[in-house]
Amino acid sequence: MSEKVVFMIDLDGTLWEDIPNEEAAERTADAEVYPGAVEWITKRYREGHRICFFTARWEKLRAITLAKLEEIGLPYHDLIMGKPRIRHTEYAGYHYVDNCSIVRANRFEGAWTQLIKKEIKVHVFE
Numbered sequence: 294m295s296e297k298v299v300f301m302i303d304l305d306g307t308l309w310e311d312i313p314n315e316e317a318a319e320r321t322a323d324a325e326v327y328p329g330a331v332e333w334i335t336k337r338y339r340e341g342h343r344i345c346f347f348t349a350r351w352e353k354l355r356a357i358t359l360a361k362l363e364e365i366g367l368p369y370h371d372l373i374m375g376k377p378r379i380r381h382t383e384y385a386g387y388h389y390v391d392n393c394s395i396v397r398a399n400r401f402e403g404a405w406t407q408l409i410k411k412e413i414k415v416h417v418f419e
């Protein structure tokens with residue numbers, strides 16, 4: 294990627310195995326990090342992109358979350374907690390709206406592979 298961007302990256306189910314907030318205090322320390330995640334994110338960081346972890350974890354889980362990130366040892370810039378939860382709600386997903394010039398989104402489907410350019414149909418304002 295030539296232009297630098299801010300990567301907003303989820304934690305549970307994306308960086309490491311999916312752990313609900315209700316179980317995070319007990320399970321975070323042993324959470325399995327997905328293969329390739331550390332390498333992928335570290336590469337983006339070294340390319341000059343900003344790495345922001347954006348999670349629906351509760352604020353009270355910040356210390357254990359920071360400890361896990363430190364243990365993993367990958368570089369990042371920000372940790373934003375309190376993203377609205379999707380699990381067990383009526384919401385199908387997130388739809389991001391912003392006035393910045395580039396807005397992209399990828400659904401993580403279990404593999405930290407290379408990002409490729411592909412033409413697809415998306416919802417846009419008329």
Ligand SMILES: [Mg+2]
Nearest residue numbers: 303305306307
């Ligand atoms: Mg998640």
